[in-house]
Amino acid sequence: MLNLRLFVNILVIICLVLLQSLVFNRISFNHVATPFIYVIFILIYPVQRNRYIFLMLCFLLGWGVDLFDDTGGIHAFASLTIGFLSRPLIRTISGIKNFEPEEFRFYDFNVGQWIVFTIAMVFIHHFILFAFESLSFSNFKGIMLRTFYCSAFTLIFVYFYLILFRKRTER
Amino acid sequence: MQFILKPIVKNGLFLFYVLLSIIAFVFTFRQKVYHKSVLDKTSTQISGYVDEKVSNATQFVHLQVDNQELQNANAELRKEIEKLKGEISESDSIQTPISNLEFHQTYRFIPVQVINNSVMKSHNMITINKGSRQGIQKGMGVISPSGVIGFVSQTTENYARVMSTLNMNTKITAQIKNNQFFGTVSWDGKDPRYVQLSEIPKYIEISKGDTIETDGKSGMIPGGIMIGTVLDSEVDEITGELNIQLKLKEDFARLRYAQVVVNLENKEIREVEKSDSIKNYVKP
Numbered sequence: 374m375l376n377l378r379l380f381v382n383i384l385v386i387i388c389l390v391l392l393q394s395l396v397f398n399r400i401s402f403n404h405v406a407t408p409f410i411y412v413i414f415i416l417i418y419p420v421q422r423n424r425y426i427f428l429m430l431c432f433l434l435g436w437g438v439d440l441f442d443d444t445g446g447i448h449a450f451a452s453l454t455i456g457f458l459s460r461p462l463i464r465t466i467s468g469i470k471n472f473e474p475e476e477f478r479f480y481d482f483n484v485g486q487w488i489v490f491t492i493a494m495v496f497i498h499h500f501i502l503f504a505f506e507s508l509s510f511s512n513f514k515g516i517m518l519r520t521f522y523c524s525a526f527t528l529i530f531v532y533f534y535l536i537l538f539r540k541r542t543e544r
Numbered sequence: 545m546q547f548i549l550k551p552i553v554k555n556g557l558f559l560f561y562v563l564l565s566i567i568a569f570v571f572t573f574r575q576k577v578y579h580k581s582v583l584d585k586t587s588t589q590i591s592g593y594v595d596e597k598v599s600n601a602t603q604f605v606h607l608q609v610d611n612q613e614l615q616n617a618n619a620e621l622r623k624e625i626e627k628l629k630g631e632i633s634e635s636d637s638i639q640t641p642i643s644n645l646e647f648h649q650t651y652r653f654i655p656v657q658v659i660n661n662s663v664m665k666s667h668n669m670i671t672i673n674k675g676s677r678q679g680i681q682k683g684m685g686v687i688s689p690s691g692v693i694g695f696v697s698q699t700t701e702n703y704a705r706v707m708s709t710l711n712m713n714t715k716i717t718a719q720i721k722n723n724q725f726f727g728t729v730s731w732d733g734k735d736p737r738y739v740q741l742s743e744i745p746k747y748i749e750i751s752k753g754d755t756i757e758t759d760g761k762s763g764m765i766p767g768g769i770m771i772g773t774v775l776d777s778e779v780d781e782i783t784g785e786l787n788i789q790l791k792l793k794e795d796f797a798r799l800r801y802a803q804v805v806v807n808l809e810n811k812e813i814r815e816v817e818k819s820d821s822i823k824n825y826v827k828p
Binding site for chain 1: 561569573666797
């Protein structure tokens with residue numbers, strides 16, 4: 374069961390990497406905003422599953438994008454970090470006192486909580502990505518602007534996907 | 545033993561995260577320092593192959609604009625030829641025959657196609673569809689009809705990576721066309737339409753619209769190629785030099801064709817510079 378699931382996940386990762394590098398990397402709205410749609414995988418990965426495998430998959434996903442983009446390891450680091458932060462974030466946002474990851478399903482979230490969760494995750498991811506890319510805070514305003522624009526663009530695609538292709542119960 | 549193992553098991557996830565982060569850091573910094581590493585070469589090969597396929601599929605869309613640009617370039621070149629012809633016929637060519645030594649060729653140009661490009665990162669790179677097999681080597685300059693594109697940073701057999709002008713590490717020596725004062729062109733990573741010219745002393749008079757061109761001292765790029773025009777300038781309070789904002793002539797976002805500059809005398813220039821440094825400084 375675990376092996377089959379792992380196999381399917383790796384297939385999904387390959388598809389996402391190809392989609393990101395062949396289609397979405399070429400979209401650049403006004404030379405500023407590019408959507409990084411591959412974070413969808415990290416956003417909707419079920420909380421109750423093995424975290425070690427999850428981190429490994431996050432790393433593979435980011436590294437795959439890096440390979441096509443020739444950026445070394447910055448996507449890998451950014452997606453790894455939000456993968457690591459996702460469970461604490463969910464715990465904070467859900468507001469459940471005795472939070473048990475095994476019991477939690479994403480449809481326990483209401484719409485507002487979902488929006489806060491996705492915005493927080495995407496924003497952290499993009500900020501790490503751009504800050505790590507320029508390796509200094511001298512151009513802090515520029516980094517923040519790009520983070521805002523790209524986050525907005527990514528979120529539009531994320532919501533498109535969630536609204537169109539996910540069943541109500543799974544959301 | 546228990547007290548060593550317990551924290552490790554308890555914080556296992558965090559340690560795993562740190563471990564993977566270290567791997568990611570290693571990938572990042574190795575790419576920036578050792579351009580020749582094996583991983584990068586495979587990476588260039590993979591992405592080069594994919595990008596060429598995509599470029600092949602999409603280039604038909606741009607055919608009309610490209611044709612127009614080629615026509616314009618042709619017209620410019622023809623004008624130049626006519627001008628030179630006139631100059632030769634005016635000069636007294638019978639008494640002073642044109643010697644081969646004076647008019648030998650220094651630069652050769654290899655036309656290439658840009659198959660991958662970015663303008664939004666702070667360290668932008670370009671992939672071109674020719675490599676070491678076609679005679680492209682590390683360090684060569686790349687130009688287009690309307691500007692300097694960058695320098696070749698690494699090559700594989702059939703592809704090469706070019707460090708774009710829009711890369712915060714790229715420095716190009718340039719001069720003001722009117723008075724021949726030279727400075728350095730670099731990019732601050734903010735807007736892909738503008739670059740910055742520095743190291744010009746503040747007593748130089750400069751006005752909006754002045755042309756900035758390459759000065760040809762580096763030997764990688766011939767002189768007299770236009771980079772852009774002056775947008776505005778202000779005195780830097782710290783260094784006392786002018787900070788000049790340039791508007792690029794080339795639109796990097798829609799760059800598709802370029803030429804790699806091969807300096808046929810590069811070897812000789814290097815030899816002469818090498819001998820200089822060894823003989824004069826090592827042996828007194």
